[in-house]
Amino acid sequence: MNVLSFFINNFHKLPPESYQKFLELTELKKFNNKDVLTKTGDKPTDLYILKRGIVRSYYEDENGKEYIRSLFVPFSSTGSFGALVSNKNSLLTYQCLTDCELFVINYKKLKELALVDNDIAVMYANALESIFLLFEKKIYNLSVLDATERYKELKKEIPNIENIIPQYHIASYLNISAVQLSRIRKKIYSK
Known part of the structure; x- marks a missing residue:
């Protein structure tokens, strides 16, 4: 099973025709260590599924000190979801910490597909729930551990x-x- 189908099946098993439509939205790209996927203040258009490497999200304070919010590893999704969902500028920078291979997906096209394909909509909703749970765990860990x-x-x-x-x-x-x-x-x- 390839990385993309493994990732998708964690959220919802797509029938072949829906999976094919989803595949048509994706493009596998290679990025180098230190490449920036989204910069603070940019309005992102894409989300990513990590095949290989590590990506971080971080913000900088007024003195230039960086604070890492998240680390993303293979088989996880990354990108400025808050900015994508709200159609606003990103509050964080997303940067490769190693050489990476990422599936790039145009968010607007994914949303359009979810409006006409119920299986894609279910996968999308389940993925958002998973992201919410991950952030809830991160907040808990920072607060309690x-x-x-x-x-x-x-x-x-x-x-x-x-x-x-x-x-x-x-x-x-x-x-x-x-x-x-x-x-x-x-x-x-x-x-």
Whole structure:
């Protein structure tokens, strides 16, 4: 089974004719490390399904300090969903942290297809529910878990994260300093 059908079937098994219509909306593209998919202030047109690599979403404060909101890994969707749904400018920047392969889907065309194909509409609704649940979990983790527990959760999701992206990105994602991350790692790995 290919990556795209695996991804879609997590939300709703599409009949062959609906799957073919969905395929016609997608284009597999390669992006390099540090390529920006959407920049803060831009009005996005596309959403993405990650086949390979890691993408981050982040914002910058007035001093230029970056705060990572999310890390996206293979078989997940990414893009400025809030901006796409509301037809507004993106509040975040979406950037590749590694070389990536992404299925690019024009959001407007997907919505148009969902209006005429009930199976696509069900898949779309289920995907939005899944995104909502992921963000709810992220808010919960930031509110309830301490930094060590958040780091352990990240390691469950991306076991070899330290070998893929820089430590300062990991620290930013965990909402801690690089020094705090170093202490956490030392404590965990010294046991």
